[in-house]
Amino acid sequence: MTSDAHTADRATDAFLAHRNLLFTVAYELLGSAVDAEDVLQETWLRWVEVDLPRVRDPRAYLVRITTRQSLNRLRARKRRKEAYVGSWLPEPMLTAPDVAEDVELTESVSLALLLVLETLSPTERAVFVLREAFDVSYDEIATALGKSPAAVRQIAHRARGHVHARRPRTAVAPGEVRAAVDSLQRAFENGDLQAVLDVLAPDVVLVSDGGGVKQAALRPIAGAAKVGRFIIGGTGKAGSRLTGVPTVVNGSPALLVQLDGKVDGVMAVRVQDARITGIYYIRNPAKLSRIASEVPLTLR
Template structure:
């Protein structure tokens, strides 16, 4: 596309690229698939007569949504056959993403896991309406439904998500404080301190993708989770180091073994304690955490 830098189609696509990627990523939970969707959108966009397009942003979002919907439906069977729990692909994000509270929540591991429980159409409608404030008429055109049907789908999806999303959003500072207490307890092997920073009903979800070792089912309970974490680290012969980072707009830990990235640990915090731990170890999902991925809602 660089050879066509002066081309109006290229300029329009580049201007909206971060938005389009964010739309596709929130629908798919995969940066790799989102990039494929953008490529498909681009191939369709360059064939369009721009003189017939009244709103380029709306048109590009519509095409991106349709391509993401097609891919999401195709991915359904693959995810059903996935070894162990499936977690979204983590992204190293810039500080401005964390500063946008709505954007940070919409790409958080906790909320994106909730979105996995929606049907493809419900997810598309919810993402466009709640995260990007797209009008019902535009959404209807993107998902091939009537505006009235889209309103019903949006209401149903919102009710479904509200029943499962974290009770209340917490500040990045509160999450960071809980993460620091967790990090200190892990590095010192302090089981008591670790259990104290975990909510009684904390849930640990690990994603190894059948390539790296991870629990095949979520683990529940502060004492059980604490013992499994410290017990697992005690068996590691390599040097374990942790590094704080901003992943999906929220504080997270990057864990390294002898300097090599082993996984990303994201958390959900409630009442100053960690209520959810999401550990991504699948190497195929760790390609976007060494450099920042720009995201946008506009």
């Protein structure tokens, strides 16, 4: 084997060994599996141009490339989001049921946390994700972002406070979430408004994302009565049948919603004290490409 071929094999092996990690990093930074896949392609193109003998830690180097490419996309995406029709929600991903048993991983890819991360600046988001989810050192984050370790520590402190003030306060067992999701499924399949109201918290908020392609509320809907009416009567055409298929999305129990037997969207929830406090309903077809097969994720 020639030296060039051997180097190419080493580059490929290193990239494949860390691919799931790199995808998870990009997804947490972007909230989009499609964009994360594009970032991985860009990372690969830059990785094969690297002088491998000079790379002491391939994992750290690859994470650095992925972070920089993700930041470029985050900064460019601002204009695209400003023109988005209605509410924007992260792209849901079908995950293996056992992901729910990894509390740290489930929390880091939850739709609720990803929405909170959208309120951070690109740099704050990168620092928070790399430090809190992937335990990257301040020095390595500083190298990736072109900042001093002291500056990174300050950004991390600010971002951590912002996120902690907005994220759900308590962790909920997957079984409790599944019970609430199952109750919601039975209620809307039966068209039973009272049963829907019984599983909703009084101050529940529903956010629906149709991207201007599918019918969706342009703004979040607040309050059990309004949310209940939307679920029963506002998601499909008169005479159509809405059903739900239990699934696991972003590590948490959810529903694959079908309208007359065809995939209509994904419905994920936040639960507290056995009641649903938040509903995320993603109907935009462009965001449903990762619900047909499980997406492997990892923090290590």
